[in-house]
Amino acid sequence: MFKINGISVCIYLLLKYIVFFTVLAFVGDRFKHIVLDNATTHAEIFKLSLGYTLYVLIYTIPMILILFFPLQFILTLKSTRWFIFLILLLYIAEYFIYTYLYASSDKSLGVYNLVIGVILLWLFFYKIIIIKFGTANI
16 A cells, blocks of 8 residues: 555556556557567567567656646545546546547557556555545545
């Protein structure tokens, strides 16, 4: 469990996108087509894997910057009703931002992002979420 601060929110978002892009690498054989099909030696596999990883990490930066402050604000809310409403709104906005800016050809990828985000949000901040619902400050 993490406390709600800038570092924990940033780690959550970074880990979320690392897990998400790792899942995407193996859904539809992206990693195979981008790395394995273009490499003939172990050194080329390493070089192309590193390039793929850096490419993915660079694309996570804008999403982290867009979501960092709203997510931190939502997690600090005391009201359960506002927490639910705003976290749903944030995930809907993230779905549309990712789907239409990053993956307009495949709308289902936004669903993967959503599911991974919800699961990791629970894993990172479950005690805080339980406290929010236990006190029920509506």
